[in-house]
Amino acid sequence: QLLAEIDGVERLDNVIIIGASNREDMIDPAILRPGRLDAKIQIGRPDAGGAVDIFGKYLTADLPLDEAELAAHDGDREATARALIGTVVEAMYADRPENRFLRVTYASGRQRMFDYADFASGAMIQNVVDRAKRAAIKQLIAGGAKGLSTRLLLEALDLEFAENESLPNTSDPDEWMRVSGRKGERVTHIARVRADRGHGGHAVDDGAEAEPVDPAGAGPAAGGGPRHRPIEAVPTDGEYL
Structure with a gap:
């Protein structure tokens, strides 16, 4: 139809x-096919420049900003907002061990390392700003300083990255990569790269230990740390129903 x-x-x-x-x-x-929806336009995940533009939609100069941040820019709210955005985007896309997310193995045996920023999206960026806003409100209620600050934004970024660590735990790594917008060569194995993230936007690399994700759905592969309880077969008929 x-x-x-x-x-x-x-x-x-x-x-x-x-x-x-x-x-x-x-x-x-x-x-x-030609004659129908034949002009294809691919919109990829945002790079650092795109992330700056997206952050600018949510982190605006009319939001409550930290007085110390404002003072550092002579009270210029626009300049302060731009500086906050620049700092969090730089941390988000920095080539550093604590930003490593996944080690992906393809069917050919080739491996590639992905950072959290490789899976960035507008929704993730909005979440970072929203987290920082909530933290600013809690800070004010507790008697702290008013407004968004670099520290709150970097802590929000760390929390957003930490929540995403559990997402690749799937029985079909190839399907998960396609859903995440990473199509191409077939994926046979995904390993999470684990690094302890500190507070205040700083992270401490613990050697970037990789925790393999078993494609069979039984948790980390042998030798890769503690295994989780395997997914049990669910009956589709009989007395269980």
Whole structure:
């Protein structure tokens, strides 16, 4: 039915159809053939420049800002907001051990290291700002300084990264990578790279120990630390139902 409707639109003037999906691999090829949705525009994950623009949508000069941060920029709220954004983006995309996230092994045996920033998104950036706002409110209620500060933003970034550490625990690493927007060569193994993250935006690298994720869904692979209880088969008939 969708294809028939698209074909009908071709006879109209000044009408453009735009389709959007975050799973290109699941789109019916018939929709993408010439004459239908044949112009493909890929919007990737934000780089550092894109992250600055996105942060600018959520971390604006009209928000309560820390007095010390404002004083450092002669009371210029716009300059203060830009400085806060620049600091958190620099920390987010820095090439440092504590930003390592995953070691991915492909079917060819090739390995690649991914940082947290490789999986950055607008939603993640919004979460970082929202976390910092909540922390600023709690700080004010507790009698502390008012407003967003570099420390609160970097702590929020650390917490956001820490929450994402559990996401790759999947029985199908190849499927997880495709869902995350990393298509290409088939993935056979994912290992989380673990580094202790400190407070105040600082992190202490403990050797970037890798915790392999067992593709069979039984937790870390042998020799890679404590194993989790394997997922048990769930009956689909019989007395259990």
